[in-house]
Amino acid sequence: MTATAFIAGTGTALPGEPVDNATLGRALGLSAEWIDLFVGTRSRHFARDLDSGETLGTLASLCARAAAEALERAGLDPADVDFLLLATATPDQLLPTTATQVADLLGLGHLPAYQVQAGCSGALQAVELGRALIAAGASAGLVIGGDVTHRHLDLRPGAARRPAGELVNYVLFGDGAGAAVLTARPCGDRLAVRGVLHRFTGLGRPPGQVVHWYGPGDGAPEGPAVSEDYKAIEEYVPDMAAEAMWETLDVAGWQPADLDYVLPPQLSRHMTRRILDRLELPGVREISCVTDTGNTGNALPFHQLDRLAATARPGERAIVLAVESSKWIRTGAGLEKL
Template sequence: MSPDAHIVSTGTALPGEPVDNEAIARRFGTDVASAEAFIGTRQRHFAVDLNTGQVTHTLTDLGAQACAQAMARADLEPRDVDFLVLGTSSPDALVPATVNLIADRLGIDQVSTYQLQSGCAGALQALDLACRLLDEEHLIGLVVGADVCVKHLVLDRNTNSVGRTGHVLFGDGDGAGAAVLASELVPGSIAVRRVLNRFSELSRTPGQVVRWFGAADLARPEQPVEQDHKAIAQRVPLLARQAMREVLGMTGWYQASVSYLLPPQLPGRVPQHVANELGLADVTEISCVADVGNAGNALPFFQLDLLRDRILAEERAVAIAIEPSKWIKAAVTLEGM
């Protein structure tokens, strides 16, 4: 029996030209060697001009571009789309929901829209929801993952004295990815076999906090972003192993039958720790964080975009995303059709 969900096409969007580590070092006087050793990202794209501080792209801009590309590749018109799901940790505003701004930009009207606010696992959470929405009345959906870090780039200060800005500049990035999901089998599509989406680590302290401020909060001394890098480095590989084992069990696959691994896309040494923890042999890893930057919920769609060019009929893949803010493990099993 054919599965109920198929990835028909993908689309991606990046703002402007890539910004390499040397360009950041020249602009802000930061140390390239130490940043590369700690973060490991070679280049990234920003939705802001680093020289002028002017915002060049909104989340709506990038999300609409990625969706438009995915729709064009699937030969779809706006009237063909039955629902739209967005996963992001950085919407343009609390209201209106960015997913509705994207739909409006694309000319998609009279459809169900959903916006999930989540960190690294948001893309697979959105995919999970989209798979559940497919039915006899909802045959085609758009799934989007996108993030921008504009709100946390303080460009008029010395980054040596503002640690988070330096980390954002070297480690993070902006972008959007999308996929067309259909209930009917399309030649060349990727079948979604099972999706794992579980909140875990009950009572464990969050590994990451990103705060949103209102007018009454401006005088408070809280940092907008906090990360426990040690906890992330320790817990993400373990949760990735759990996610791999659980999603393979749900699908009825053996680990040895997997041809491709799309691991969690976190900067620094975490990807290598994940690979060591999983202990996979003869598996092709598909990663992009070193060249795209940590664009959050966009990255799983960039990985899917790369997978579409490689996976053959009956080949199998597993994608894993771990959310360190309140420890969510997500994974999906995929098969070439």
């Protein structure tokens, strides 16, 4: 398949120092061993200090850091950017959009600034939309993904008393941002986007995750702001990832034997292992980061792409997959190093 867009540079941002399982366990009244047994993730970053409550960064500031790094690596200036796309499930405010706040921090004006409201699938949805803008005539654009989930979690002692469907969110997630520069011509990292998949697959199926927002008209909210059906996620996501892999390969015109790298969905270290077993790609190298970053939602695919850009050699091919459990969306993209 002929590429209509190229990834020229990537960037990432994580707030503060890593929070390991022992530190998180002490803060929440949980054992580090239980966290490791449950999700297998070793550390994560929060944009709020667990001891002082100090804010260490907003979503906008993290996204601006990642985007500035991506531009630098691509060798482009802000004046070269024709559009900005930001995917997030956790904007700083409902309005103004975080996309416009990021554009302001980067000194970008008089350009389209779009915001995609989505969970883990949003990063590749943004790549899909950015690719369409490039095909329509744009020369270069910023595609950004990020989430700061700490604002939905009560990170104080006593979490161990919460129901399992709520408690899982306290040990799965972290905060962060990532970005990529899309260009119409190959430059910089020269990763050709050979195909993008985006499929809603939750028709008639209950959500696997729900994130609420409230206003004064709602009265006193009942229940947690975030809830997760982790058993459903464990059951459905590996098969959805396999479906996304085969569909993305078809879109790119590839076979499994054509792949050198797989960037699997990043829910947790244990889930990554289950997904890789289901994908059945012997000899294909894995690029993952969730063990050290936690589940940073829309930032994760960009963190994986950042590692791919530093590793891949000319002619090598990769497939990146993401599955969103809210109302079940599967996404994927084929990439080739030129």
